[in-house]
Amino acid sequence: MEEEGDPVEKLSDIEHSQHESHSENGVTLLVNHSKIQPPFSVLWATSLYFAEFVCAGVLCSMYHKSDDDIWMGLTITFMLLPAVLIQLALTFIHRDLGRDRPLILFLHLLLLGPLIRCIEAMVVYFKAGKEEEPYVTISRKIKLKKDQATPMEWEIGHSERKLATHRNAFKRTAVIQAFLGSTPQLTLQLYANIQEKYFLPVRLALMIICLVSITYGAVVCSVLAINIRYDDYKIRLRPVAYLCMILWRGLEIATRVISLVLFSTALTYWVIPVGLGNLLFFFLLPWVEFWAHRTSLPDNVENNFGKLDTLVVLLLFTFLYACINIFCWSAVQLDLSNRDLIEKKQRWGRLAAYYGGRFVENGALITLWYFYKSDFYEYVCAPLLVAQLLICYSLAVLFMLLFYQFCHPCRRLFRYNVHDCLACICCRRGGGREGEEPPQSYSTTATMVLVPVELPELQPPDLTSELGERETAVVENIEAV
Numbered sequence: 001m002e003e004e005g006d007p008v009e010k011l012s013d014i015e016h017s018q019h020e021s022h023s024e025n026g027v028t029l030l031v032n033h034s035k036i037q038p039p040f041s042v043l044w045a046t047s048l049y050f051a052e053f054v055c056a057g058v059l060c061s062m063y064h065k066s067d068d069d070i071w072m073g074l075t076i077t078f079m080l081l082p083a084v085l086i087q088l089a090l091t092f093i094h095r096d097l098g099r100d101r102p103l104i105l106f107l108h109l110l111l112l113g114p115l116i117r118c119i120e121a122m123v124v125y126f127k128a129g130k131e132e133e134p135y136v137t138i139s140r141k142i143k144l145k146k147d148q149a150t151p152m153e154w155e156i157g158h159s160e161r162k163l164a165t166h167r168n169a170f171k172r173t174a175v176i177q178a179f180l181g182s183t184p185q186l187t188l189q190l191y192a193n194i195q196e197k198y199f200l201p202v203r204l205a206l207m208i209i210c211l212v213s214i215t216y217g218a219v220v221c222s223v224l225a226i227n228i229r230y231d232d233y234k235i236r237l238r239p240v241a242y243l244c245m246i247l248w249r250g251l252e253i254a255t256r257v258i259s260l261v262l263f264s265t266a267l268t269y270w271v272i273p274v275g276l277g278n279l280l281f282f283f284l285l286p287w288v289e290f291w292a293h294r295t296s297l298p299d300n301v302e303n304n305f306g307k308l309d310t311l312v313v314l315l316l317f318t319f320l321y322a323c324i325n326i327f328c329w330s331a332v333q334l335d336l337s338n339r340d341l342i343e344k345k346q347r348w349g350r351l352a353a354y355y356g357g358r359f360v361e362n363g364a365l366i367t368l369w370y371f372y373k374s375d376f377y378e379y380v381c382a383p384l385l386v387a388q389l390l391i392c393y394s395l396a397v398l399f400m401l402l403f404y405q406f407c408h409p410c411r412r413l414f415r416y417n418v419h420d421c422l423a424c425i426c427c428r429r430g431g432g433r434e435g436e437e438p439p440q441s442y443s444t445t446a447t448m449v450l451v452p453v454e455l456p457e458l459q460p461p462d463l464t465s466e467l468g469e470r471e472t473a474v475v476e477n478i479e480a481v
Contacts, residue, residue, distance in 0.1 A: 082181025128159035178217025241407035295337035
């Protein structure tokens with residue numbers, strides 16, 4: 001299937017129940033789907049898109065009436081830029097340029113592409129299951145349950161394939177909307193609210209919608225990173241895991257935006273080199289690593305793409321990656337020599353360096369604001385505000401550690417957990433012997449320690465080859481049925 005290899009959306013979330021077929025040794029499990037989950041992610045992304053667009057349009061009309069041309073121009077820019085990019089992304093993902101669909105293309109020109117795509121997804125969902133349809137392919141995943149890893153296979157039908165394509169497309173557009181539109185929009189409106197010194201309900205509503213959109217996009221990036229790192233496993237996150245990620249990402253983004261805005265109100269022109277420095281650093285970092293490894297550009301990013309087209313796509317992808325890292329951890333690392341453009345190995349050292357450096361940078365920005373703040377903050381307890389921002393960012397890091405410790409869906413595959421890391425550090429500070437092994441962990445939760453590339457003994461040894469040998473027999477049994 002077209003989107004089967006895409007890491008953003010896995011078909012493991014589709015409900016299945018009725019028919020199960022075990023192999024002779026009980027390893028392979030074949031599941032025929034009987035129920036498809038509603039495309040909630042499509043509905044949610046479409047709602048955020050139109051809510052932010054309409055609210056920004058109303059605010060622009062108010063700016064026009066009050067002759068605030070600068071605020072109006074910037075608001076329109078941050079409203080239209082992500083909208084246009086979303087139309088291009090949806091058209092590119094669904095490959096509409098090579099198909100005879102003039103109505104769809106016309107709606108995209110009117111910036112109504114997400115609406116028609118959402119309607120298409122809902123039509124597919126309501127029609128699914130009414131007629132028996134043959135499967136398109138078989139998806140293989142490993143299900144983790146307690147201390148066992150069970151290889152499973154799912155039949156993927158036409159309806160499931162179409163819904164997966166829509167989900168993948170809208171998750172990509174959610175990331176574009178969050179970090180190329182909502183993030184600069186939130187920063188702009190918060191800055192305007194402080195500079196204008198008056199309260200607008202519409203502006204407050206737009207700021208809340210933008211914060212929700214950014215948090216959702218950051219959560220999508222975190223789930224994407226998990227799916228990439230454990231591509232062979234069936235990933236299912238519990239509600240408490242989503243709650244932990246929402247608190248982690250929401251606090252991280254809110255404190256980052258407030259720190260930048262406060263700094264810009266005190267030292268307006270100095271915020272430009274700070275923002276450009278962050279953007280250039282994260283934009284050039286993947287290319288420096290690419291040139292250091294002396295590898296070549298992938299030639300199969302998309303069919304019928306030449307070298308120039310591939311380079312343009314990589315530049316845009318790197319720009320989005322840099323915009324994400326300005327405000328929060330992207331949760332993935334780029335590998336420009338790989339076809340998937342994503343490095344599957346998680347670098348915990350880089351994660352620690354990012355959050356450590358970001359904590360120091362936020363602290364420096366807030367400290368500079370404290371010494372150069374204007375008279376507007378004379379009724380604000382500045383030391384308390386500085387302490388609150390630093391505490392909130394520390395809480396964001398704490399929720400991140402709690403997620404990896406208790407809520408990560410594949411925490412049983414980690415070799416050590418956070419408790420082991422802290423115990424090892426305490427032993428070293430307490431004068432432990434050099435080279436001494438850390439104590440055995442009392443739990444099987446997640447870790448922040450580097451994990452070897454080889455999967456632990458929990459995974460069956462020759463699983464891929466074993467499944468490959470059984471593929472023909474499984475397909476023949478299905479056709480016979």
